[in-house]
Amino acid sequence: MAESTELIDLRSDTVTKPSLQMRSAMASAEVGDDVYSDDPTVNSLEERVAELFGKEAALFTPSGSLANQLAIRSLVSPGQELICETNSHIARAELGAAATFSGITTRTWLADRGLLNAAQVLDLAKPDSGPYLVSTTAIAIENTHNFGGGSIQPIEEIALLSRKAKELGLFLHLDGARIWNAHVASGVSLLEYGKYFETISVCLSKGLGAPVGSLMISNKERISSSRVWRKRYGAGMRQVGILAAAGHYALDHNISRLIDDHRKAKQLAIACARIVPSTINPDFVETNIVGLDLSGANVSALEFASDAKQKGLLVSALGKSYLRLVTHMDIDDEATEKACAILQELLKGAFMAK
Structure with missing residues (x-):
């Protein structure tokens, strides 16, 4: 349990630290050279995760961004187009990697809370549009949607989009960095x-608590090609079974407990809404992300975050008036209650009449 002198870190679920049990699993991991596909712990993790999603193969990567970019390269050729939601991680938080690495165009649609509407997406998609227009080749969906406040994509819309995309010859990619949260909550x-x-990307170093690691999941052909591109991008890894062992431990022990993170996020949202209802609708908090709208406050999100830090709470300012809080396994009930009290105090001051 965190001591009172420690900061309560709600900036992201990436800040978790490996437990003693996870560290023990890492220390005893059997390893080999993964560039030669000789690391048995990596191989078994890749096989395990591929099987979880009903796919043929998977590839261990050091980051979710790389897993996404390898998937995009496997689906979209240079000069073609990927479409995704305006505030998706691929469009907003991967530093233009799709253009830089793959030489492709990205177009976006804007959706409330990032939620998928298949008809809206299909209206934007333009396959086989040459010779003057860029042809859409693939569609990326993020689930849960980070900048949408951890929203869960409706499975009915996913199914509809998949069926129509196949008819149009379009590929679908799932940015499933937090698919574990969607799975547990839905x-x-x-x-x-x-x-x-x-193609699918999943992350082990967010809510599941591993220190490093994501995977790209697909068929054998795409994974084989992506293995070459991973090395070309400088991300070939050697005795990385130490990290894969953490992934195995995370899958064994840390999926079902995500529901506890969701409960704490809801608690934070309710606490904030009680002071300033306009900041958040707790009904929209489905998983472990709380997005606060500070429009109308007398401080910016950055100023609010600075004030929170002075009181022992770390949060992320992701826009002029948007604040993000993310619950995770290193935040216990006592820390959650303290965070609620800090947020309520600061919200009272931030929305006082000028």
Whole structure:
């Protein structure tokens, strides 16, 4: 349990630290050279995760961004187009990697809370549009949607989009960095999610608590090609079974407990809404992300975050008036209650009449 002198870190679920049990699993991991595909712990993790989603193969990567970019390169040729939601991680938070690495165009649609509407996306898609217009080749969906406040994509819309995309010859990619949260909160199986997408990325170092690691998941052909591109991008790894062992431990022990993170996020949202209802609708908090709208406050999100830090709470300012809080396994009930009290105090001051 965090001591009172420690900061309560709600900036992201990436800030978690490996437990003693996870560290023990890492220390005893059997390893080999993964560039030669000789690391048995990596190999078994890749096989395990691919099977979870009903796919043929997977590739261990050091980051979710790389897993996304390898998937995009496997689906979209230079000069072609990927479409995704305006505030998706691929469009907003991967530093233009799709253009830089793959030489492709990205167009976006804007959706409330990032939620998928298949008809809206299909209206934007323009396959086989040459010779003057860029042809859409693939569509990326993020689930849960980070900048949408951890929203869960409706499975009915995913299924509809998948069916129509196949008719149009379009590929679907799932940015599933937090698909584990969507799975636990919605009850939709990983196999169900897996069947709608040609490629999938998943992260082990967010809510599952591993220190490093993501995977790209697809068929054997795409994974074989992506293995070459991973090395070309300088991300070939050697005795990385030490990290894969953490991934195995995370899958064994840390999926079902995500529901506890969701409960704490809801608690934070309710506490904030009690002081300033306009900041958040707690009904929209489905997983472990709380997005606060500070429009109308007498401080910016950055100023609010600075004030929170002075009181022992770390949060992320992701826009002039948008504040993000993310719950995770290193935040216990006592820390959650303290965070609620700090937020309520600061919100009272931030929305006082000028």
